[in-house]
Amino acid sequence: MQITFEPVTFVNMAQYITIGIQSYREHYLHLWEKQDPYPFIQAHLTKDVVKNAIQDPRQLLFLIMRDKEPTGILNLTFDAKKGLFLSQNNLLLNKLYLLKKFSNLGIGGQTLKFVDAIAKKHAKDIVWLYTMQKGKPLEFYKKYGYRIIKEAQIKLPHALEREKAMWLMAREI
Numbered sequence: 001m002q003i004t005f006e007p008v009t010f011v012n013m014a015q016y017i018t019i020g021i022q023s024y025r026e027h028y029l030h031l032w033e034k035q036d037p038y039p040f041i042q043a044h045l046t047k048d049v050v051k052n053a054i055q056d057p058r059q060l061l062f063l064i065m066r067d068k069e070p071t072g073i074l075n076l077t078f079d080a081k082k083g084l085f086l087s088q089n090n091l092l093l094n095k096l097y098l099l100k101k102f103s104n105l106g107i108g109g110q111t112l113k114f115v116d117a118i119a120k121k122h123a124k125d126i127v128w129l130y131t132m133q134k135g136k137p138l139e140f141y142k143k144y145g146y147r148i149i150k151e152a153q154i155k156l157p158h159a160l161e162r163e164k165a166m167w168l169m170a171r172e173i
Helices: 013-031 038-044 047-055 107-121 136-143
Strands: 003-007 059-066 069-078 090-098 126-132 147-153 165-172
Touching: 003 107, 013 038, 013 047, 013 059, 013 069, 013 090, 047 059, 059 107, 069 107, 090 107, 107 126, 126 136, 136 165
Parallel strands: 090 126
Antiparallel strands: 003 059, 059 069, 069 090, 126 165, 147 165
16 A cells, blocks of 8 residues: 655646545534534635645645545645744644545554654644544544644534534644
8 A cells, every 4th residue: 555645736626625525524524513514615625725725835735645546635834823832833734634435544644654754854843733622533643642732612603512622732843
């Protein structure tokens, strides 16, 4: 099994959006009223949003590929302003979403190693992220050395109140 990370461009942007929406729907419908993730998709996975991210030199977007088959998406932001309290040299792991059929195959761990390599290459000393307080992602990130820094919350409309609780987690590089 070969895992590669294909940079997102205007040519493969539609595939990134499709995989992102599908993987998000497979894992996170329970967060939303009527299981409708429209607020999240509108904020993060539309053509305009992704186009702006591609053009932003502080962001890197990737299709995660397994043997040339798209399995998920990855989105990183250099020196995110919300993370400045952690470090001036931070890397935000915005999105790491895998299609359900590719979960639990080691792809997530390989992706985190790729994220660490990018952080080191760009002299970042902290990688940080938000994750839900409930569920498997929390334990996954702990396994790879991320620690809980503080509580956070989903701020988008129509998220279920009982599901809004998140953690901000970080790992020193």
